[in-house]
Amino acid sequence: MPYKFTFDLSKISRFFFKEIATVSYQRGMHKKVGRTIHEVIRRFKIQEATGLNLSDVVLLLEDFMEIQARNFLERERFVQTRKRALFLPHCSRKYMDSRCEAMFDPDIPSYICAHCSSDCLINQAVSSAEKKGYDVYVLPGGSCVPKILKNKHYEGVVGVSCGEEIKLGGGMLKSMGIAGQAVPLVKNGCANTSFNLETLFSIL
Numbered sequence: 596m597p598y599k600f601t602f603d604l605s606k607i608s609r610f611f612f613k614e615i616a617t618v619s620y621q622r623g624m625h626k627k628v629g630r631t632i633h634e635v636i637r638r639f640k641i642q643e644a645t646g647l648n649l650s651d652v653v654l655l656l657e658d659f660m661e662i663q664a665r666n667f668l669e670r671e672r673f674v675q676t677r678k679r680a681l682f683l684p685h686c687s688r689k690y691m692d693s694r695c696e697a698m699f700d701p702d703i704p705s706y707i708c709a710h711c712s713s714d715c716l717i718n719q720a721v722s723s724a725e726k727k728g729y730d731v732y733v734l735p736g737g738s739c740v741p742k743i744l745k746n747k748h749y750e751g752v753v754g755v756s757c758g759e760e761i762k763l764g765g766g767m768l769k770s771m772g773i774a775g776q777a778v779p780l781v782k783n784g785c786a787n788t789s790f791n792l793e794t795l796f797s798i799l
């Protein structure tokens with residue numbers, strides 16, 4: 596289920612995400628969070644930068660931290676996998692209309708990127724992941740994931756999506772015994788969503 600609010604963290608300093616990773620590690624390993632979330636929100640002026648109310652920011656950051664903590668915990672198992680897939684959200688394509696030259700294959704189901712725009716996030720993610728041997732899917736929605744996983748029997752999966760979808764997907768991977776890693780969107784919505792490519796490249 597998507598968030599009930601829209602957000603855009605794409606202009607927030609990289610140090611913010613490093614701080615989230617550090618705090619998440621502490622959370623996963625030592626189970627102590629205390630007032631850390633509120634301190635991070637205040638230090639990086641997240642409310643001022645996004646216009647979100649405090650409860651929405653806290654929900655967002657708690658999800659970010661849960662995702663980071665799971666990434667840490669799953670990392671060792673993930674790096675030992677061989678057959679891997681990357682799931683990308685179609686809403687991060689540069690264009691959502693006919694200017695996007697990707698073909699949609701309903702049998703998979705996935706968009707097949709035609710690499711029409713060098714500055715398209717999806718193009719860059721697809722190219723990098725395929726070089727590393729990943730099967731890449733550009734999905735119109737999270738409901739496509741179970742069908743692909745049942746047909747392909749992957750050992751490891753990297754998912755890029757909004758935090759709520761990642762949490763749902765994480766439960767599915769766990770029940771299927773698949774090692775997962777995830778990259779949360781830093782800007783949500785129905786179109787022009789974005790994720791951090793550096794974060795994705797460090798995970799692949």
Ligand code: SF4
Nearest residue numbers: 695697708709711715
């Ligand atoms: S690079 Fe790929 S995903 Fe991006 S707009 Fe072109 S065909 Fe669509």
